[in-house]
Amino acid sequence: MRRIAAASWLVGIALCLSGASAAENAEPPARVALRAARLVDGVADRARTDAVVVIEGERILAVGGPELLADGLTVLDLGDATLVPGLVDAHSHPLIVSDDYQVAHLRDSSAFKALRGLKAVQENLRAGWTTIRIAGDADVFYAHLDVRRAIDRGLFVGPRLTGAGHYLSITGGGGDINFLAPEVHVAADGLVVDGVEAMRKAVREEIKRGSDWIKLLVSGAFMSAGDRPEDVHYSAEEVRMAVEEAARHGVPVMAHAHATAGIKLAIRAGVRSIEHGTFLDDEAIRLLVEHGVYLVPTLYIGDYYIEQGSPTGYQDKMIELSKKYRDQHYEWVGKAIRAGVKIAAGSDFGGYDPAINAGEIEALHRAGMTPMQALQAATRVGAELLGWEDRIGTIAPGKLADLVAVPGDPLADLSRLRNPIFVLLGGRVVRHDAPAD
Ligand SMILES: [Zn+2]
Numbered sequence: 001m002r003r004i005a006a007a008s009w010l011v012g013i014a015l016c017l018s019g020a021s022a023a024e025n026a027e028p029p030a031r032v033a034l035r036a037a038r039l040v041d042g043v044a045d046r047a048r049t050d051a052v053v054v055i056e057g058e059r060i061l062a063v064g065g066p067e068l069l070a071d072g073l074t075v076l077d078l079g080d081a082t083l084v085p086g087l088v089d090a091h092s093h094p095l096i097v098s099d100d101y102q103v104a105h106l107r108d109s110s111a112f113k114a115l116r117g118l119k120a121v122q123e124n125l126r127a128g129w130t131t132i133r134i135a136g137d138a139d140v141f142y143a144h145l146d147v148r149r150a151i152d153r154g155l156f157v158g159p160r161l162t163g164a165g166h167y168l169s170i171t172g173g174g175g176d177i178n179f180l181a182p183e184v185h186v187a188a189d190g191l192v193v194d195g196v197e198a199m200r201k202a203v204r205e206e207i208k209r210g211s212d213w214i215k216l217l218v219s220g221a222f223m224s225a226g227d228r229p230e231d232v233h234y235s236a237e238e239v240r241m242a243v244e245e246a247a248r249h250g251v252p253v254m255a256h257a258h259a260t261a262g263i264k265l266a267i268r269a270g271v272r273s274i275e276h277g278t279f280l281d282d283e284a285i286r287l288l289v290e291h292g293v294y295l296v297p298t299l300y301i302g303d304y305y306i307e308q309g310s311p312t313g314y315q316d317k318m319i320e321l322s323k324k325y326r327d328q329h330y331e332w333v334g335k336a337i338r339a340g341v342k343i344a345a346g347s348d349f350g351g352y353d354p355a356i357n358a359g360e361i362e363a364l365h366r367a368g369m370t371p372m373q374a375l376q377a378a379t380r381v382g383a384e385l386l387g388w389e390d391r392i393g394t395i396a397p398g399k400l401a402d403l404v405a406v407p408g409d410p411l412a413d414l415s416r417l418r419n420p421i422f423v424l425l426g427g428r429v430v431r432h433d434a435p436a437d
Pocket of ligand 1 (some may be wrong): 091093135348
């Protein structure tokens with residue numbers, strides 16, 4: 001049995017993330033097997049030991065043990081590593097790279113943001129995040145949707161992207177620029193939309209430009225200047241209009257909502273997911289369960305800012321609010337976990353060092369999930385939130401071969417997920433670090 005016969009397959013892709021040459025140089029062999037000490041499939045509540053996954057083309061053919069290793073099959077043995085499904089970041093902003101992001105938005109062109117955003121999503125992919133839902137991003141001209149187009153057309157290798165063009169915000173809300181003099185007119189980082197009819201048009205425009213999610217800032221935000229997360233911004237009528245108009249096109253709505261009344265209003269209006277959910281209460285948790293709405297708590301970004309500080313000072317507001325509300329946010333997410341709310345992992349990063357994205361999986365464990373539940377929140381549950389569970393999120397025959405290997409056992413130490421050694425996207429190797437042995 002050959003341990004690694006397909007050297008060109010591995011090297012060709014791993015070294016080159018530009019699409020055309022990778023496709024030319026590194027067609028994967030028709031059928032390969034991956035072997036690892038452990039495998040977490042995204043469904044079972046225990047890891048399988050001495051696992052083998054057989055891959056044919058872009059899909060998984062079989063999952064089992066060494067009995068699957070037939071003569072002549074190319075085998076890549078990853079040793080003392082754990083295979084997990086490709087990770088799903090349910091809340092990312094690849095164009096946002098720094099804590100003074102609203103200033104960076106005014107400084108950088110759309111073209112520059114696209115180039116930087118492409119690099120960011122490629123780095124996220126190498127960190128194991130094979131699918132990313134963008135929760136609106138900081139560019140007037142939809143740079144991240146062009147990044148997705150370039151990846152989908154095969155110009156570059158990148159993760160599977162879905163999401164919203166903008167975060168829609170009220171005047172003075174989290175997607176508006178609130179720190180300039182009234183006589184200065186600029187294009188805000190979000191899309192400012194006020195009123196029911198304006199919402200109808202904005203949703204149509206977002207979808208026209210390629211959004212496959214609509215993102216609403218239903219309450220104020222932590223990171224933007226001049227607004228308060230405790231306040232509800234959109235009216236029930238505006239949110240209902242967004243949901244109704246988006247549904248006409250088969251597009252779901254994700255609602256950024258910290259304020260309790262905003263969370264409830266958004267659930268009742270029919271959104272698919274609540275982002276952040278800082279000020280949950282018992283009724284909000286009951287509504288999440290009853291309506292089958294997903295919660296994406298983005299817990300870790302607050303911890304990150306408390307630990308790291310804000311080099312520019314622009315996130316001093318974020319740090320102050322995070323210190324004030326961190327403990328209660330964890331507590332309410334813990335109650336939501338115990339109540340059976342569907343919870344997906346979302347980093348709220350994107351353009352930052354991608355190793356920190358996995359901090360959210362650790363945070364969900366701190367909030368009360370088992371390590372296995374937390375890993376499933378970043379794989380299977382994320383896929384279900386996207387409605388992509390037929391393609392990704394678990395390691396099972398027929399699924400796309402999006403696989404990540406981390407050294408050792410991540411269920412014993414979730415921080416292992418920060419540093420994968422191997423990443424496979426649709427059967428193609430995008431990362432393979434030299435084995436330690
Ligand atoms: Zn966000």
